[in-house]
Amino acid sequence: MSVVDLKEYCNEGAGGDETFCSFLNNEFAGLATGLDTFFLLFAGAVVFLMQAGFAMLCAGSVRQKNVKNIMLKNLLDACGGAIGFFFLGYGVSYGRSSKTTADTLFLGNDGFMLFEFEKGYDDFIFWFFQWAFAATAATIVAGTVAERCKMVAYFCYSIFLTAFVYPVVVHSTWASDGFLSAFNEANRFMDQGVIDFAGSGVVHLTGGATALIAAIVLGPRTGRFHDENGNRLSTPNEMPGHNAALQVLGTFILWFGWFGFNPGSALVANGAADVVGLCAVTTTIAAAAGCLSSMLTDSVIEYLATGEVSYDLAMAMNGTLGGLVGITAGCSVVKPWVALIIGLIAGWVYLGFSKLLVFLRIDDVVDAVPVHFANGIWGVIAVGLFSDPVLQEKAGYKITHVGWFNSPGDPGLLLIQLTQIAFILGWVSITMIPFFVVLRCCGLFRADPLEEEVGLDISHHKGPGYALDGPDKSALENFENSKHGNNVVFLPPPTNETQTAPAFVHPPTDAPNTYADSGYNSGTDQSA
Numbered sequence: 001m002s003v004v005d006l007k008e009y010c011n012e013g014a015g016g017d018e019t020f021c022s023f024l025n026n027e028f029a030g031l032a033t034g035l036d037t038f039f040l041l042f043a044g045a046v047v048f049l050m051q052a053g054f055a056m057l058c059a060g061s062v063r064q065k066n067v068k069n070i071m072l073k074n075l076l077d078a079c080g081g082a083i084g085f086f087f088l089g090y091g092v093s094y095g096r097s098s099k100t101t102a103d104t105l106f107l108g109n110d111g112f113m114l115f116e117f118e119k120g121y122d123d124f125i126f127w128f129f130q131w132a133f134a135a136t137a138a139t140i141v142a143g144t145v146a147e148r149c150k151m152v153a154y155f156c157y158s159i160f161l162t163a164f165v166y167p168v169v170v171h172s173t174w175a176s177d178g179f180l181s182a183f184n185e186a187n188r189f190m191d192q193g194v195i196d197f198a199g200s201g202v203v204h205l206t207g208g209a210t211a212l213i214a215a216i217v218l219g220p221r222t223g224r225f226h227d228e229n230g231n232r233l234s235t236p237n238e239m240p241g242h243n244a245a246l247q248v249l250g251t252f253i254l255w256f257g258w259f260g261f262n263p264g265s266a267l268v269a270n271g272a273a274d275v276v277g278l279c280a281v282t283t284t285i286a287a288a289a290g291c292l293s294s295m296l297t298d299s300v301i302e303y304l305a306t307g308e309v310s311y312d313l314a315m316a317m318n319g320t321l322g323g324l325v326g327i328t329a330g331c332s333v334v335k336p337w338v339a340l341i342i343g344l345i346a347g348w349v350y351l352g353f354s355k356l357l358v359f360l361r362i363d364d365v366v367d368a369v370p371v372h373f374a375n376g377i378w379g380v381i382a383v384g385l386f387s388d389p390v391l392q393e394k395a396g397y398k399i400t401h402v403g404w405f406n407s408p409g410d411p412g413l414l415l416i417q418l419t420q421i422a423f424i425l426g427w428v429s430i431t432m433i434p435f436f437v438v439l440r441c442c443g444l445f446r447a448d449p450l451e452e453e454v455g456l457d458i459s460h461h462k463g464p465g466y467a468l469d470g471p472d473k474s475a476l477e478n479f480e481n482s483k484h485g486n487n488v489v490f491l492p493p494p495t496n497e498t499q500t501a502p503a504f505v506h507p508p509t510d511a512p513n514t515y516a517d518s519g520y521n522s523g524t525d526q527s528a
Contacts, residue, residue, distance in 0.1 A: 038269075039269035043260040043261075044125070044264065047133065047264065048135070049260075050257030051077065053257055054074055058071075058146060063455070068460075069151075069461060070142060070146050071465070074139055076151075080138070080162065081135035084160070084161070085163065089131075091116075093130065093174075094126075108175065133170075133261075134166055135162070136203055145211070145218050149445065165431050169201075169428075173420065180419065182194060191401075194417060194419070195333060195417070197333065200375070200376050200378075201421060208376050209376075209429070211368050213433055218440070220362070221363055224239060225363070244313060263277075265331075278391070283324065286326060291316050292344075293319060294318065295312060325371055326346030326379040326382060333395050346375050349375050
């Protein structure tokens with residue numbers, strides 16, 4: 001007997017055995033719950049893997065002398081975020097002590113430290129999934145303030161953001177009693193509520209706005225926009241990262257993580273297959289479009305200005321991430337061809353805002369602000385322009401208002417989306433500006449200039465991130481005198497800055513190999 005036959009057998013009025021059908025329904029319900037739990041577990045784990053992506057991207061984008069520091073900050077985002085979200089964040093986001101009232105609340109008021117779970121509330125997997133999102137919002141700031149921010153300030157910020165600032169935004173948009181929430185059945189804002197399916201506004205705009213404020217209050221890295229005498233440089237010092245391979249690896253890990261971020265925001269697998277599949281497709285298309293539009297536009301601008309053409313890896317990587325951020329809010333309510341348009345525009349938004357930051361002398365090491373702040377805004381607005389009524393309804397939203405281009409006479413949804421942007425910008429500003437200013441006034445925010453010059457790895461973390469010392473000198477001498485070293489010619493390094501090492505030295509006839517060792521400097525060496 002097939003599943004269809006069993007359903008027909010147990011339909012009301014079909015004459016099926018009540019005891020058997022009750023047992024069967026319970027079994028199916030258990031399977032559906034288990035499937036949904038595993039779906040959220042897998043999606044949450046993939047989202048958490050984005051922490052590794054951010055870490056690799058940041059590590060490759062900073063200079064060699066600050067690698068340990070930025071890696072530790074990314075780790076502390078996850079740890080500090082877990083503590084903050086455990087104590088306060090989840091309760092502020094989703095807690096509600098009186099679930100029988102229809103009051104709209106500014107923030108939740110129970111579920112702190114998961115005490116509510118001990119009373120029979122068993123949705124632990126939802127806490128895990130939401131914590132992964134909170135940690136993502138926190139880690140956006142790491143790359144922006146890299147190479148000059150103190151550890152204590154960063155750890156305090158991570159806890160404060162995940163415990164209070166971010167959860168208030170979550171509650172407003174995703175909780176069943178949030179004032180902007182589309183799931184507030186008793187009192188939807190403008191009878192619709194905001195559509196931010198996976199968090200262009202909630203996660204990325206919140207994190208990006210925090211990063212922008214931090215960068216302004218903290219100030220640029222020493223030597224980025226001014227010389228050693230404090231004079232403004234006509235052309236900013238680029239200060240490129242030390243490892244492009246880590247940057248690309250981080251970008252790919254983040255792209256992979258977005259497949260948990262966007263499709264996983266359906267929250268269930270049972271009955272949501274179409275929505276999950278659409279999210280995966282729109283996410284892919286927007287990312288690809290953002291990469292190409294950002295990189296190629298930058299190349300065209302360079303050609304028009306100089307007559308030369310090059311292809312900037314950073315533009316490609318951040319254009320990809322910009323496209324991902326731009327599609328996050330509307331991945332479930334726009335058609336694939338619209339995702340292409342959103343991604344193309346996202347690439348241009350990133351490119352333009354990146355240039356604007358340099359013009360304004362705001363130092364963002366990894367360009368997190370153009371990616372998350374600017375494209376977070378664009379992603380929220382894009383829903384107000386392009387949301388499709390059929391897809392909107394299938395994703396679980398009302399269709400009182402739809403995308404402006406699908407209903408030219410009704411800009412209602414666009415106004416709702418703009419309201420969310422205004423709320424997030426206002427809330428983050430009134431909380432994070434005083435927070436960072438107090439840290440700076442207390443001397444807890446910025447590293448000492450000398451510490452910054454030598455690198456935060458040495459000044460804060462007991463040594464450099466890379467062990468670049470050559471072999472021990474005595475070991476090299478012993479090897480030279482051994483039977484294996486007889487055929488090796490050692491080339492001592494230059495003795496001063498003007499002298500260069502020889503490109504080629506003819507070895508003795510009995511020495512077929514030449515070995516150049518930059519760490520060998522023996523005054524008694526007679527082998528070369």
